Amino acid sequence: MAHRSDPKTRAAKDRKRPNPLDAAGIEYIDYKDTDLLRRFVSDRGKIRSRRVTRVSAQQQRLLARAIKNAREMALLPTATK
Template sequence: MAKRSGPGGRPARPRPNPLFEAGITYIDYKDTNLLRKFISDRGKIRSRRVTRLTVQQQRAMARAIKNAREMALLPYASTPR
């Protein structure tokens, strides 16, 4: 498998994980300030490619967002059409 390269042919730096940098180990559905960072302006859950989370973190984040929506802490859709 070929290595990814950045501009100029040099290897691309791995992008940092935002939860590791913040020291967050447990994703709580009641922490709406954190959850809002991983939701688009249309109310959709952002992808792993955009959020830079691991597979396990992305699953936990999606579960927490869905729980928060069910408990009416987060809206299902942010902007009306």
């Protein structure tokens, strides 16, 4: 059986890492802001998960839409080798 971590220590660990968008004061996610979007894309070109980036569900949806728009407009690469 796998070892499960204590929920209290896990919750305390989650509190240590704040939401990066809220910490920076970013309210609007624009597809033209490639510097911001690159922080949420892996080196392989994949959109990073919420678990990794610590953004809210709504912000994750907005980020995904902005990244896809930026890829369509050729501001971000679709994939890298």
